[in-house]
Amino acid sequence: MTKSPLTFGSAAAAEDAELALLGLIxxxxxxxxxxxxxxxxxxPTLVDRETLGRFAVTEFGHFEMVRELIADRGLDPQEVIEPFMASLDEMHRRTKPGDWYExxxxxxxxxxxxxxxxxxxxxxLEPAARSLVEEVKTAQGITDWLRERLQLAIADHPERASRLALWGRRLLGEALTQAREIGETxxxxGALQAEGRNDRGQEMTALFARLVENHSRRMRQLGMTA
Structure with a gap:
């Protein structure tokens, strides 16, 4: 993947950053x-199948929403999205689950x-980009259901907890590696610097600390140690 020459020193660079974020999302x-x-x-049950199917439809709707926004800017969505395909596909290849609960x-x-x-x-970034991210990534219903379904699975078979906790730590490592690589590429x-904040090293450290903190909170809600 070729490193993008984004510097966020101009409106054009900020627009490029927004488009990259849209392609990633x-x-x-x-x-x-x-x-x-x-x-x-x-x-394992029809109810689970129906619920996940409904969630899948929601996610595809989000994809179409972002794709249409890219097209509305006069750009080819495939060209904006394609740079992220190989790295995300590789991450998913490395984290192939062993069963439904994983x-x-x-x-x-x-x-x-x-x-x-x-x-x-x-x-x-600009308010429009922030608004889109908030709309697309506000999927609390999916998160809540996943948490409740995993809690039930662990309550039924407590021995699953340690295995899923270990799996969760591996997934976190992969997700953070992916975030760092894409953020640097x-x-x-630069977007975090745009509002006169700290230097990049400090911002990166703070951002990843927040990611880990939020992940730890979500895992504690499952009764697991992150």
Whole structure:
């Protein structure tokens, strides 16, 4: 992946950053749709299958929303989205779940970290970009259901807790590595500097600390140690 020459020193550079973020979010939403659809087919109950199918439709709707926004700017959505495909696909290849409960944990962890990352990066961009991220990544219903379903699975079989906790730590490591690589490639840290904040190193440290803190809170809600 070629490093983008974004510096955020001009309106044009900031617009490039927004487009990169839109491409990233669009592909994340598309892959979320695909994985939730697959998880639905493997569900142990019809209720689970119906719920995950509904969530998959929601994620595809988010993808279409972002895709249309890119097209409305006169750009080819495929060209904006394509740079993120290889790295995200590789991350998902490395984190292939072993069973349905690991799949739910993956959705819970990866989507949670991704939503936090997008929101923190968008905080340094224009109001329109922040508004879109908030609309697309506000999927509290999905997060709540995943948490409750995992809590039930652990209550039924307590031995699952340690295995899923270990899996969650691996997923966090992969998600943070992905966030760092994409952040550096597209120089999203420049967006965090745009409002006269600290230097990039401090902003990166603070951002990743926030990602870990939020992940730890979500895992504690499952009764697990992050």
């Amino acid at each position: 669009a592909y994340q939403e598309l892959t979320s749709f695909e994985h939730l659809s697959s998880d639905a087919r493997l569900s 799949s739910l944990t993956k959705a819970y962890v990866i989507d949670g970290v991704a939503a936090d990352f997008y929101a923190l990066i968008a905080s340094g 597209y120089d999203f840290w």
